[in-house]
């Protein structure tokens with residue numbers, strides 16, 4: 001990008017919100033994939049109008065613009081793989097409205113997910129999507145990836161809570177989609193199209209979010225098992241027993257090992273797998289569910305412990321949320337996948353990963369959202385060792401082929417980005433891919449918005 005363009009960007013956002021020095025650019029060059037691509041400039045706009053002006057400029061002069069929230073994405077979505085400008089949403093971080101009567105919130109995209117959840121509590125409201133990264137990821141990034149979390153088993157994922165959007169298109173035009181009401185079916189559902197579009201169709205500048213009443217009560221249980229097959233086999237049966245947990249997570253032996261000293265109280269030494277289960281609702285609802293759960297656990301002779309206090313439940317959650325970063329105590333790099341399979345096929349999937357681990361001599365750990373079949377498969381490796389890296393890539397290819405073969409999907413919440421784009425034809429037909437490319441061309445005819453993502 002030449003000096004004239006940088007000067008024009010400076011005029012739009014102000015000198016203090018344009019970064020061009022190497023050390024500043026480095027801060028916006030990576031995400032949770034561990035990969036790095038240096039942008040040519042970084043802008044931190046302060047309004048929708050500034051974003052519209054930046055995109056108008058980019059569309060005229062054909063330079064890439066890559067939206068970025070907190071940069072916690074797992075698939076490279078916020079990386080400027082073709083150079084250009086990274087557009088950070090950090091300054092657009094206001095909760096504009098909490099409307100308790102209609103149970104909606106209107107927020108800017110740079111609001112941190114956990115901050116919104118905290119701000120809703122005094123209003124006795126909740127925004128359910130709860131990615132493990134909620135303390136640092138943004139609502140804009142969540143909507144772009146359609147993030148999910150443990151509560152998805154009962155409450156669904158981000159797309160179930162975005163009612164409407166303000167979006168700046170690649171041409172600089174401002175589009176408003178959706179409604180502020182519970183229902184609305186006027187025209188095509190553009191909101192749904194934008195949610196999960198990974199910053200390739202437009203930049204969200206405002207989000208209208210649906211809220212729910214905050215459950216009065218919550219109980220947290222850890223179920224311990226001496227075999228992984230036993231734990232995963234119970235997932236479908238627990239849900240079939242009339243229970244509606246708001247969390248049903250599992251961890252295998254290796255996942256437990258990396259956070260073992262953080263799980264209170266000490267686990268039995270022969271624990272090979274855990275299910276983390278939570279019940280929420282009114283005090284009466286939780287009591288009813290609890291009775292049903294305890295009867296099930298007794299009947300099936302399952303060992304369990306109940307968190308005795310909110311502090312203990314939080315400790316369990318800190319351990320659960322720490323699994324992903326803690327895996328790096330095993331190897332310096334990992335291939336981190338978030339495949340989804342039909343719930344009844346989880347035991348087959350974990351059996352397959354165990355076999356893969358033995359055959360390819362790799363540490364592969366699995367954990368995650370068992371309740372909805374969304375399993376995190378982490379292949380640990382050292383990218384400094386090309387032979388090991390090749391085995392890791394072979395594991396990934398075989399994993400995806402297996403998952404699609406049993407009726408699953410490549411990603412439940414992390415999106416495609418650059419990490420999975422070459423595998424897209426495994427799941428999407430040429431017709432589906434052509435329709436998607438057509439939509440991309442319609443919204444972004446010059447291909448300036450987050451180029452190099454999703455499509456193979």
Ligand SMILES: Cc1cc2nc3c(=O)[nH]c(=O)nc-3n(C[C@H](O)[C@H](O)[C@H](O)COP(=O)(O)OP(=O)(O)OC[C@H]3O[C@@H](n4cnc5c(N)ncnc54)[C@H](O)[C@@H]3O)c2cc1C
Nearest residue numbers: 069070071072073077131132138140141144148199204413
């Ligand atoms: C430790 C850890 C745990 C995680 N756990 C989970 C989990 O449980 N569930 C889950 O779903 N994810 C999880 N993630 C992944 C990640 O946090 C999510 O994908 C999150 O939604 C990304 O938000 P972000 O603000 O960091 O976005 P970024 O990484 O900055 O960007 C992600 C994508 O969103 C686009 N984008 C950002 N802002 C906008 C905007 N305003 N308009 C349009 N596009 C935009 C970017 O271009 C990019 O394509 C985890 C990550 C880490 C590091």
